[in-house]
Amino acid sequence: MSPSPAAEARAADKRDAIMGAALSLFVERGFWGTAVPEIAERAGVGAGTIYRYFESKEALVNAIYRAEKLRFSKAVLDNFPPHANTREQFRVIWMRMAQFVEDNREGFVFLELHHHASYLDAQSIAVETRMTDVIVAVITAAQARRELKQGPPRLLVGLVMGAFIGITRNCLGPAPGTSAVPALSIEGGLTDGPRGSIDWAFAEQCTWEAIRA
Amino acid sequence: MSPSPAAEARAADKRDAIMGAALSLFVERGFWGTAVPEIAERAGVGAGTIYRYFESKEALVNAIYRAEKLRFSKAVLDNFPPHANTREQFRVIWMRMAQFVEDNREGFVFLELHHHASYLDAQSIAVETRMTDVIVAVITAAQARRELKQGPPRLLVGLVMGAFIGITRNCLGPAPGTSAVPALSIEGGLTDGPRGSIDWAFAEQCTWEAIRA
Amino acid sequence: MSPSPAAEARAADKRDAIMGAALSLFVERGFWGTAVPEIAERAGVGAGTIYRYFESKEALVNAIYRAEKLRFSKAVLDNFPPHANTREQFRVIWMRMAQFVEDNREGFVFLELHHHASYLDAQSIAVETRMTDVIVAVITAAQARRELKQGPPRLLVGLVMGAFIGITRNCLGPAPGTSAVPALSIEGGLTDGPRGSIDWAFAEQCTWEAIRA
C-alpha cells in the first residue's frame, strides 16, 4: 500500500519545517553552534524524526544548501532574456539577485556563510553549474560583441558577484536574529545613515561601469 | 631571574608554530572543525603546551585574527600617500591588498572566513578601526572633490572590497593545503586558463571605473 | 503528551540509581576522587545520562547532600515531643540519631564528610536550618529550667554532636564497601571486642551527664 497523498503531504510539510528551522538556526548560530535537538524543537518534531528525513546533520545542511542554491539560481535565471542586449541582461541579473536578497535574506546569508564550509559535499558544490553555464555564455557572447571588457570571464564574474555580496553585507543590517558582522568590509565606524535599504539601481550602474567595454 | 634570550626565542618560536598551525587548520576545517590536539600535533608540541601560550582555543583564534588584521592593515596603510590624487590612492590601496594576498593567501582567507565569527571578542573587532578611519576619510574627501560617485560611502566600500574578495576567490586557487571552495561564485565550469594568477592592474582599472565620478 | 507513569517510574529509578552510586563512591573516594564515568558505571547507565538528571557533578553532590540531610532531619525531628522533659527529649534525639546511623550508615558518613565542602551551594547549607532551630529552642528552654549546664549553647551542641560522631567513628566499622578510616580517633590497637555494635543507651547516658545541670 503506497502512502496516501495526504500522508505524503504531511511528510513534505515536516521536511520543510525541519529545513526551515535548521536554516534559520544555522544562520543565527552557525552549523557547529546548532544542536540537532534544537532544530527538532523549533521545527516542532521529535529529535529522532529528523533522522527519518535526513541521514545526518551534514546531509541536512547540504540539502538546505542545495535547495537555496537552486532557488537562487531559478530566481535569477528563469525566463532569462537571451536576446536582450548586454546592458539589459546585466540589469536583469542584478535586479533579480537584489530581489532575491530582499525576499529571502536568510537564504542568501546562509549561502554566503556556508559556501566554503568543510561539510559541504561534492554534489552541493556542483549545484552551481546551471547558473554558471548561462552566465559564462552571456559573458562570452558579450565580449565577442565588444560590449564587455576583454579580461578573463572568471575575473569579471568574481568582480560582479563579489561587489554584490560586499554591498549586501555592508549596507543591509544582519539578517533578523543574526549577529553576523560584515567582513573585511572596512566598516565599523561608518555613519552614513541607517543601514537597511540599498539603492540597487545605483549599485547596478556602478558595477556595470566596472565591466562594460 | 629573567629568562635567557635563548629561552625567550624558543618560546616565541613555539608561539609562532602554534599560531601558524592553528591558522592553516582553521582555514582548512574551520574553527569548530579543528580540535586543539590537532593544532598541537601540527605545531609539533604537546596539547597542554598550547595552554601555556593561550588561555583557550578562543583566545588563540582571536590572537591570530588580531595579528593578521594588523598585518593586513599595516601592509595596506603604512606610508599611505595622503596627498596623492584619488586615482593614485585607489591604485595604492588596491595593489597593496593584492600584494598582501599574493604574499599571505592563507592569512587573507582566514580574515575572510572569520570576520563574522561569534568567538571574536570586542578587541578583535576593534582592530579594524584604524583601517576604517583612513578609508572613510579618503572616500569622503574624494567625493567632496567630485572624483568619486556621490553614493553612500558604505556602499562604495562594500563594492570595492567585495569585488576584491570576489576576484580573489574566483581566480586564485584555494590556499595551498586548503579545500576552500569558491562562493556564490558562479564558477565551476569556467575554463579560461588555469587559476592561480590574476591581472591585478586590469582588475584595479575595472573596479576604479565602478566608483569614479 | 505527558510521560507515561511507567516512564516516570523508570526515570525516578534511574535518578535513584545515580544518586545511590554517587553516594557510595563519594563516601569511598571523596568527591574529587570520584570520576563521573565511575558513577555512571556503578549506576549502570551511560556517562551522558547523568547529565540528563543533574546539571553537573556539583549539582549531583548537592542533591545527595540535601536528600540525606532532609532524611536525617526528618528521622530525628518528626513528631518530636515538645512537651516531654529535657531528659526524655535528649534521649529521643540521641536514639533517633542512633537509629538513623544504624539504618543508613553511608548516608551519615556522607553528611559527615561533606558538610564543609566548598562545592556545597547556599541552598544545601540552608537545609540545616529546621533542625538547628528546633535544637536551639530545646536547649535554651532547658537551660532556662536549669536542667542543662549554663554554658554557651553552641558549645553544648558541639559537644553532643561531636561525641555522637566520635562514638560512631570509633565503634562502628567503616560503612560496608568503604575504606574510611577513623579520625583523630586514637584507635588502631584497641582490642576491646569486635567493632560493629554500640551500646547506644550507655552512650546516651554518658553524654547526658556531660550536659545536664
Place this chain on the structure above:
Amino acid sequence: MSPSPAAEARAADKRDAIMGAALSLFVERGFWGTAVPEIAERAGVGAGTIYRYFESKEALVNAIYRAEKLRFSKAVLDNFPPHANTREQFRVIWMRMAQFVEDNREGFVFLELHHHASYLDAQSIAVETRMTDVIVAVITAAQARRELKQGPPRLLVGLVMGAFIGITRNCLGPAPGTSAVPALSIEGGLTDGPRGSIDWAFAEQCTWEAIRA
C-alpha cells in the same frame, strides 16, 4: 663527599617551606583543590624542586599528616604524669589538646580534614599508635580503679575525642584563610556571642562528667 652541614640545613629549610606551604594550602583549598605548582610558588621554590623532597603529591600530604600527628601526640603525651589521679590526667590531656589547637589551629584542622582521606597510606594511618597505647592504658587502669564508667574504652575515647573536635568546630572560627564550615553541627543560626574563644575548663568539666564513674 657528604653534603656540608650548611647544605643540609638549607635542604631542611626548603623541605619545611614546602610542607608549610602545602599544609596551609591543603587547609584552605583541600588536597584536590591545590595544584603542586601553587605549593611551589608559595614555598618560594621551583615546581620541580618539590619532587626532590617528596616522591609525589600523595607522599607530600602523607608526610605532613605524619608530622602533624606526631607533633600532636608529643604535645599531648610528652611528660605525661603516669601517677597522677585520673581526674588530673584527664585534665592534662584535655588542656594540652586545647593548647595545641590554640597554638596550631591549622595543623589541627588539617588532621581533622584529612584523617579519612583516601590518599593516606598505611603508614600514616599507623602513626597514631603511640598515643593510642598510652591512652588505652590510662583508661583501663582508671576503669580498674572504678574512676571511669565501665563501658568499652573505644567508646569512651570516641566520645571524648569527638566532643573535643565538635566543640572546636562549633566554637572556633574557621582557621584563618579557611572557609571550613562546621559539621553535622546543628549550627547556623546560633547567636550566642562571637565565635573565637572557648572556655576550655568548662568544656573539660562537662566532658569529664560524661566518662567519670
Place this chain on the structure above:
DNA sequence: TATGAATGAGTCTTCATTCAT
C-alpha cells in the same frame, strides 16, 4: 510512523610529573 531518553565518542582543558638546562 514518530518520539525522546539514552548513549558514548569526542571535546576542551587541567595538572602531576619529568627533564633539559
Place this chain on the structure above:
DNA sequence: TATGAATGAAGACTCATTCAT
C-alpha cells in the same frame, strides 16, 4: 642541586545518533 617549560593522561561535559516504545 634547582628550575620551570613541556607534556599527555585523565577529567567534566556535549551532542549526534540510535532504538525501544
